Amino acid sequence: MINSSSGSGGVCRLLASLLYGLEYHMDTSEDSTFLQDMLMGNTLHLLIKVYDRLQKYRAQRPAPLLDSTQGLAQDLAEELRGVVTSPETTELLHLLSKPHVQAFLSVHDMVAQKEFDPRLPPLPPLPDNDEKEEDSIKIVCLMKNQEPLGATIKRDESTGAIVVARVLRGGAVDRSGLIREGDKLKEVNGVPVEDKNPEEIIPILAHSEGAVTFTVIPSTKEEPETIETKIFVRALFDYDPQADPAIPCKDAGLEFWRGDVLQIVSQEDDTWWQARRHGDANLRAGLIPSRQLQESIDFNLIYLVFSLPTAGLRRSFRLSRKDNTSLQIRQKMGKEHAIIHLPIYQEVLPYRRNLEEPYRLVILTGPVGVGVTELKRRLLLSDPEHFSVTVPYTTREQKKQEREGVEYHFVSKHTFEKDILNHKFLEYGEHKGNYYGTSLDSVRRVIAESKVCLLDVEPHIIAALYSSEFKPYVVFVKPPPIERLRLSRRKAKVLASQNEQTVTKIFTEEDFQDMISSAQAMENKYGHLFEKVIINDDLAMAFTELRDELTKIETETRWIPNTWAHV
Structure with missing residues (x-):
């Protein structure tokens, strides 16, 4: 006899009852012996145990982390x-x-990839034959869990019928394969919907739980072959579908934030793409505005005009914004009041540095007084064999204690002006009759030494370095809210004049306001270039965060613009 208390439940009890019932009917024939041996054999008992384990595992409703x-x-x-x-x-x-x-x-x-939902209830009876109804009718029953079913509906402008507008990849409707785009929707859970607006039907679907029954008339259109794309983009804006009045179905939307990497799985719709957030366990795609739609909604083509104060240059030619009258900055990247067209999505691909490749250029940027220079100085002190900075060029006379190529590269005014015409400088300026500047060649020299080049520049300079040659990792150093800024900088000092080695002053309220407004303007205008944002509330914590991040980018896979890929 089989011990029914072994945990095999109803199957074991059924097998025990069968053996007990057959006990009085067994004879010595070959068939009886075979049946008894099979029912008492170890193989059947092991199968029952496997079945029991699977039933317990199924009761836990496990979900695969990946299906690919x-x-x-x-x-x-x-x-x-x-x-x-x-x-x-x-x-x-x-x-x-x-x-x-x-x-x-x-x-x-x-x-x-299989759906192991509970067994569906019996389908409702087919409607009575109607001589006027010539279309075939299909009744589909789907199990709705916590997630949306994964389809949107609309009213067909020509026929007035409620039709399936789109099927979201990876959703319950898509996995079932029973409903497709263009199908006419007649009933939901027995409720006629032909005379309802889509806005009235969506709540019915949203509030349905368990089995949801659809009565549909299949589309006669030939279904096009769907090919899932593998395009990855970095979102350069925040998106909340619940706050978007234009989206066909808010529950079908995909929420994301600036910097998230999205996999675009369908671009068949010109206005609403289907995408998944990279790394999410949920494989159902959601709707996101297409590039064309996002550029046209609300603010049409997104153009912003900013007037950013010039913060000066590096080392001895970096001045306070309060005292820049003697510095006539001439910068490579256009006008101060340039009109910027903000991008929407940036197509990206995974990248991990090989050991034989040069290190990525690290660009630090932020408003005056936020601590960019101090963070760079601490990085240099933490590992001078790994980090380095560019040596600027100047036309002034070399002092006795200065060494060529250490403090500065000393060149003639003619040579400097010739290099200006040849676009060799990232930034340059004139102070007291002498030129000072940072050249592209000085960046290349640091990288060629197998070191990480640290560069702090104004945000508009980044575009000149945004290429596959440098693969810049851009860090934006941002001030904390003004209340925290007042507290953390109450004893700090800011450069007050061009003689930065000796003359300093305490931050004023105006300095705090300027720092906050400048940071906001920079982020609005150039935020799509920033790969990392660090809030410098506490300098020691900001440095630790920056140092850890720079260690990770040298060993981990990161996303870079696909234009940086090697040809």
Whole structure:
């Protein structure tokens, strides 16, 4: 007899009852012996135990973390091939290429992509035959969990019917394969919807739980082949679908923030793309405004005009904004009142630095007084063999204690002006009849020394360095809210004149207000270039955050503009 208390539940009890019932009907025939051996055999008992374990596991409603481990393994193999060969990487590549490993991943993906929802209730009876109704009718029952079903509806302008406008990739409707775009919707849970507006139907779907039954007339249009794209973009603005009156269905929207990396899975709709946030466990795509739509809504083409104060240049030619009358800055990147067209999405790809590649250029920027110079100084002191800065050029006379190529590169005025005409300077200025400037060649020299080049410049200079040659990692140093700024800077000093080595003054309320407004203007105008934003409330904490971040970008995979890819 089988012990029914072993945890195998109803199956064990059923098997025990069967054996008990057959006990009086068994004879010595070959068939009876075979049946008894099969029912009492270890193989059947082991299968029952496996079934019992699966039932317990199913009761926990597990969800797979990924349903595309094959693709993940392929991406990993591609990255490993670009890494310096080592015994470990060779062994891992060998394992990933094994047929049984690939078969195992394939089985995992097949199971992960199946829907293991509870058994659906019986379908309602088909409606009575109507001689006037010539269209075929399909009744579809779907299980609705916590997430939306993954489809939007609209009223067809020509026929007035409620139709399925779009099916979101990875959602319940998409996984079922039973409803497609263009299907006419007649009933939801037995409620006729043909005379309702889409705005009245959406709440019915939103508040439905468990089984949701749809009565639809299938579309007669040939369904186009859907190809899921693998385009990744970095969002350069915040988006909240709940606050967007233009979105067809707020619950179908995908919320994201500036800096998030999104996978665009469908661009078939000119106004609403389908996307997933990279790294999310939820595989259902959501609606996001297309580039064309986002550029046209509310503020049409987003143009902002800012007048940013010039903060001066590096070292001895960096002056306070309060005393810049003697410094006539001539900068490479256009006019101070330039009109900027803010981008919406930036197409990106994953990148991890190989050991033989040069280090990425690190650009620090921020408003005057926020602490950019001090953070750079601390980085240099923390590891002078790893970090370095550019040596500026000047036309003034060399002092006795100065060394060529250490404090400055000393050149003639003719040479400096010739380099200006040849666009060799990132920034330059004139002070007391002498030129001072930072050249592109000085940046290249630091990088060629296999060091991390630290550069602090005004935000508009970044565009001149935003290329595959430098792959700049741009850090924006931002002040805290003004209450915290007053508290943290109450004893700090700010440069008060061009003689920065000796003359200083305490921050004023006007300085705080200028710092906050300048930071906001910089972020609004150039925020799409900033890969990291650090709030300098406490200098020690800001330095630790910056140092840790710069360590990570040298070893971890990061997203860079696809225009930086090697051709």
